[in-house]
Amino acid sequence: DTEVTQTPKHLVMGMTNKKSLKCEQHMGHRAMYWYKQKAKKPPELMFVYSYEKLSINESVPSRFSPECPNSSLLNLHLHALQPEDSALYLCASSQEVSPDYGYTFGSGTRLTVV
C-alpha cells in the first residue's frame, strides 16, 4: 500500500458545526502533515507530527485541532470555522520528518464552509 487515504473527499459545513477530517497511511511512515491549499496557490503547512507527537504548529487558529491516535492515522477536528477556511485540506506522510524522503500526499478533502 503506497497511498495516503483521506476521507471525506468533499465536506460542506456550517459555521457552528463540528466535523473531522481523517487521514490514513499504511506505509510505516513516522511523519504526517496537514496542509491547506487555496485555489491556484501552493500548499501551506499547518501541522507536522513526528512519531505521533506534534512537532510543528504553524500558528494555526485553535478552531483547527489535530490529533494523531496512532502511527497510521491523523485527524483534523474542525469547529466554528469561517467561510475563508474553505479550501482543499491535504494530508501527507514521509518516512521521517524530512522532505528529503519525499512526501506522499493524499487527494485531499475539499471543504466548503457556509
Next chain:
Amino acid sequence: QQQVKQSPQSLIVQKGGISIINCAYENTAFDYFPWYQQFPGKGPALLIAIRPDVSEKKEGRFTISFNKSAKQFSLHIMDSQPGDSATYFCAASKSDSGGKLQFGAGTQVVVTP
C-alpha cells in the same frame, strides 16, 4: 514573504516541445530542492529532486538544472505530452527545518495536441 520565487505563472507548449519553469531562492541554507506535480483534484506528487552539490539531474523526460552561485534552479520537460498538463511547484527546504517545505507559487502547464 515568499522564499522561493517561481516563474512563469502559466505556460502553453505544443506537444513535443520543451517546457521550462524557473525558480529562485535567497536562503543559502536550503539544501534540498524538489519539484512536485499536481493534477486537478489530486494532491501534489514528487516528480524529481536535487541537492546543491549536483548541477543537473535527469529522470526520463524531466531534468532539473541547478545553479548554486545564481541561487536558481529550473525544471525542463522534454518532449512535452498532453498528459504533462498540470500545475508544477518548485520547493526548497533545509535540513533542520523539521519537515517544512517552502513552495513556489506554482506554474500551470498546458500542453496542446
